[in-house]
Amino acid sequence: MNCEQVKPQFADYLVRNLSEEANIEVQRHLTVCDPCRNELQILESTWTRLGTLPEQKPSPTMRARFYAALEAYQDQLQSTQAATKRRVTLTDWLDGWWPKRQAVQLATALLLFVVGLGMGRWLPPKDRSTEEMAHLRDELRDMRQLVTLSLLQQQSASERLKGVNWSYQIAQPDDRVVTALLETLNSDPNVNVRLGAVDALQQLAGHAGVRASLVQSLPRQESPIVQVALIDLLVELKEGRSAEVLRKLVHDNRLHKAVRARAETGLKQIS
Amino acid sequence: MDSTADNLLMFKVRDGDVGKFSFLFERHHRALFNFFLRLTGNRDLSEDLVQEVFFRMLKYRHTFRADSQFSAWMYQVARNAYVDHFRKHKHEAVLSDGEEDDSTSEPSSPELTPEERLGKRQEACLVRQALARLSVDKREVLILSRYQGLKYEEIANILGCEVGTVKGRVFRAIRDLSEIFFQLSREGSGMSAAG
Amino acid sequence: MLSIRILYTILLLLALVPRSSAQESSGNRVSVPFSNPTRPRLVKVSVINGGIQVKGYSGNEVVVEGRSEDDASSSEPPSKKAAGMKRLGNSAPKFTVEEAENVVTVSVRPSDRTVNLFLQVPTTTSLKLHSVDGEVKVEQVTGELEINCVDGNVNLANVAGTVVAHSVDGDITANLLGVALDKPMSFSSVDGDLDVTFPSDLKANVRIKSDDGEVYTDFEIQLKPEAGKPQVEDSRPQGGSYRIQVDKEIHGAINGGGSQIQFTSVDGNIYIRKAGK
Numbered sequence: 001m002n003c004e005q006v007k008p009q010f011a012d013y014l015v016r017n018l019s020e021e022a023n024i025e026v027q028r029h030l031t032v033c034d035p036c037r038n039e040l041q042i043l044e045s046t047w048t049r050l051g052t053l054p055e056q057k058p059s060p061t062m063r064a065r066f067y068a069a070l071e072a073y074q075d076q077l078q079s080t081q082a083a084t085k086r087r088v089t090l091t092d093w094l095d096g097w098w099p100k101r102q103a104v105q106l107a108t109a110l111l112l113f114v115v116g117l118g119m120g121r122w123l124p125p126k127d128r129s130t131e132e133m134a135h136l137r138d139e140l141r142d143m144r145q146l147v148t149l150s151l152l153q154q155q156s157a158s159e160r161l162k163g164v165n166w167s168y169q170i171a172q173p174d175d176r177v178v179t180a181l182l183e184t185l186n187s188d189p190n191v192n193v194r195l196g197a198v199d200a201l202q203q204l205a206g207h208a209g210v211r212a213s214l215v216q217s218l219p220r221q222e223s224p225i226v227q228v229a230l231i232d233l234l235v236e237l238k239e240g241r242s243a244e245v246l247r248k249l250v251h252d253n254r255l256h257k258a259v260r261a262r263a264e265t266g267l268k269q270i271s
Numbered sequence: 272m273d274s275t276a277d278n279l280l281m282f283k284v285r286d287g288d289v290g291k292f293s294f295l296f297e298r299h300h301r302a303l304f305n306f307f308l309r310l311t312g313n314r315d316l317s318e319d320l321v322q323e324v325f326f327r328m329l330k331y332r333h334t335f336r337a338d339s340q341f342s343a344w345m346y347q348v349a350r351n352a353y354v355d356h357f358r359k360h361k362h363e364a365v366l367s368d369g370e371e372d373d374s375t376s377e378p379s380s381p382e383l384t385p386e387e388r389l390g391k392r393q394e395a396c397l398v399r400q401a402l403a404r405l406s407v408d409k410r411e412v413l414i415l416s417r418y419q420g421l422k423y424e425e426i427a428n429i430l431g432c433e434v435g436t437v438k439g440r441v442f443r444a445i446r447d448l449s450e451i452f453f454q455l456s457r458e459g460s461g462m463s464a465a466g
Numbered sequence: 467m468l469s470i471r472i473l474y475t476i477l478l479l480l481a482l483v484p485r486s487s488a489q490e491s492s493g494n495r496v497s498v499p500f501s502n503p504t505r506p507r508l509v510k511v512s513v514i515n516g517g518i519q520v521k522g523y524s525g526n527e528v529v530v531e532g533r534s535e536d537d538a539s540s541s542e543p544p545s546k547k548a549a550g551m552k553r554l555g556n557s558a559p560k561f562t563v564e565e566a567e568n569v570v571t572v573s574v575r576p577s578d579r580t581v582n583l584f585l586q587v588p589t590t591t592s593l594k595l596h597s598v599d600g601e602v603k604v605e606q607v608t609g610e611l612e613i614n615c616v617d618g619n620v621n622l623a624n625v626a627g628t629v630v631a632h633s634v635d636g637d638i639t640a641n642l643l644g645v646a647l648d649k650p651m652s653f654s655s656v657d658g659d660l661d662v663t664f665p666s667d668l669k670a671n672v673r674i675k676s677d678d679g680e681v682y683t684d685f686e687i688q689l690k691p692e693a694g695k696p697q698v699e700d701s702r703p704q705g706g707s708y709r710i711q712v713d714k715e716i717h718g719a720i721n722g723g724g725s726q727i728q729f730t731s732v733d734g735n736i737y738i739r740k741a742g743k
Contacts, residue, residue, distance in 0.1 A: 011438035046449040052394045058304040062318045157630040161650040191632040192652035224656045
């Protein structure tokens, strides 16, 4: 072994990490080579000297901080787990139970209906059977409402679109669904979902307060495509209360030209 | 330190038993604190970094693999935290030059005479000064191998380089340090006892 | 969850210390791995002045590179004090990449310079891309793709999964190799054209609305009768005109129906193409 080969071994030598043979080789070289032996001695003494640097103690606050933070983290963990469980349970249960494909959904609904009918036959008084059917229909409707509501809460825009589409299948949706759709129209982060909400609300224009809410929603919209769709809807409903809002839109220079044009024609059609 | 116990504890934490993480804190916080302290010379910063590292390990516990070694992983997270910090605070001084509060050191054995104790303090002060004059790269590998007890292979994994590179760097670090000690002793020949 | 995040802020061309294998950076290029490679992945990108290009590749990291548009020439003339000298450093675009719980978020610091982002993501990743003044282009990615553009074109090539895309003034062109059946899609634009190609065995229920543009398709669409009910207004007795307003919306089923797909354009044309022509 020559000097060039010995030097790379020094790092291992210092930490006593050399194999038997390598150790012997290195020692053999050191006996005959003064410069290498001197260098290694210096390196070893420096290495030893480093050991005089004592370990320091951290302040007592470090431990206190850690434990306080760990406790807070564990609390948070438990509460988010509980919340997720609740939400997941409902959606999962529905998702697991209610079939996904449109055709199968329809088949299932029909099946339930038929089962209901069948059940009706078994029950002697005729009133009871119609009552059963009505009850079953109500249950189906409640189920669909629950599905709609939970879908509208989902993270992905596609899921929320699904929720909007579901609302079409509810025969007589109650206020919760209407409110949820209006909420979606006003604050959903995705343009296409808000657009879908406009269409869905068209079916529900007969509900109390929907028209007024639609009028209120128009000035809050920022996306031109939603504005156009909403203007069209209000015009189609011949909602006179929207005239003032439309007038403001016509004169607002910041708006997309298509929106202002639509507002102008709409205004003419309402007045 | 028994590394098998550390790994087992971390597996338990990874699989949901978050409470057991405190055991790992107790076993390692002191070594980690000293790592940062030797690297940066700043006590407050070192304490902050220790917190940061433990919480990153907790948050990313699911990345602790079946073949991971806890201490190597911990130092990897530590290094990332340290680099992230210095990216954000580039203008801050990297290393203060050895003004340690020695009252927080390990109490020296009572058999030492006051002169001996003073000598030890001076020596420690000198070592700190010398380390401060090393480049960051060299100081880092030196601390990891000399003080934190990591093997060269483990250090190579953490730094993402070859083992040979680590050994070479350690060799050059000790060589440079020897030279620095020599220079310091020449500078200090006219100085008084205070380090 | 605790709000400690890993924040990689790239300021200048130089990296301080070589990073561990968890992340690389060389100037304006960052690689970030997902925490859990086996769970669904999401990448969110938001740019104001600039475009976004995403390409799928086989790996578990998101590679982000930012390029300023005006790297070569500075539009501001140097001040007199700086005459005859070159400006050092600081021309690399500033952007941040954060990863938390398998969601990688890329955002660009608002500035008046155009920054274009180029990303490589694992081929199965969901995307949420938002650009105000730039183009968005996605290639070879499967997942839930949500794209929002104000003033730029959207181009999705060889993607699969589900698409919810919107551009105010730009065109949306997409080629879908596969469609997730239970996830509704929506394409919308005010002034731009919608040009979407689907596999020929697509099963979908479509709703198509174009106020002032034309609609073309080479699929067979079985039109649903409820749509297209003309509304008649006869105000001739009052001296007005006879007006029929046909519902601008087309409802139909392709290959028997299936996923819900909506196309909405105000002034643009809509092309719904069958692949493999």
